[in-house]
Amino acid sequence: xxxxxxxxxxxxxxxxxxxxxxxxxxxxxxxxxxxxxxxxxxxxxxxxxxxxxxxxxxxxxxxxxxxxxxxxxxxxxxxxxxxxxxxxxxxxxxxxxxxxxxxxxxxxxxxxxxxxxxxxxxxxxxxxxxxxxxxxxxxxxxxxxx
Ligand SMILES: [Zn+2]
Ligand SMILES: [Zn+2]
Ligand SMILES: [Zn+2]
Numbered sequence: 183x184x185x186x187x188x189x190x191x192x193x194x195x196x197x198x199x200x201x202x203x204x205x206x207x208x209x210x211x212x213x214x215x216x217x218x219x220x221x222x223x224x225x226x227x228x229x230x231x232x233x234x235x236x237x238x239x240x241x242x243x244x245x246x247x248x249x250x251x252x253x254x255x256x257x258x259x260x261x262x263x264x265x266x267x268x269x270x271x272x273x274x275x276x277x278x279x280x281x282x283x284x285x286x287x288x289x290x291x292x293x294x295x296x297x298x299x300x301x302x303x304x305x306x307x308x309x310x311x312x313x314x315x316x317x318x319x320x321x322x323x324x325x326x327x328x
Pocket of ligand 1: 281
């Protein structure tokens with residue numbers, strides 16, 4: 183999904199594409215990483231200092247509501263990081279030993295989505311999938327200390 187498609191989604195949902203909204207989307211798009219709200223606020227301020235914290239927070243809430251982004255709590259932190267849902271979905275394998283995050287694209291969940299839509303009479307717009315486990319290094323470490 184491109185920035186264009188994201189802004190389209192915003193308009194379709196009846197929201198104006200304000201300068202603040204566009205800037206927040208741009209930041210998330212460019213950094214292409216997991217960003218805390220503080221990091222988003224800093225990056226937005228670097229582009230346009232006139233955009234206040236409150237409007238960044240409101241924008242993050244709105245984009246979350248539209249499933250363009252999701253907050254997640256990887257790294258066991260108390261502060262959520264925001265991730266883009268590139269094509270409506272985003273996937274992690276989180277190592278509970280070292281907090282390493284592996285990203286993967288192909289979830290193969292299209293069939294499950296269809297089933298859920300039928301079963302619960304819903305229209306799904308995206309998902310954030312996180313698996314938890316031990317990475318190969320942590321498995322090795324555990325074996326060596328056992
Ligand atoms: Zn690990
Ligand atoms: Zn991610
Ligand atoms: Zn997926």
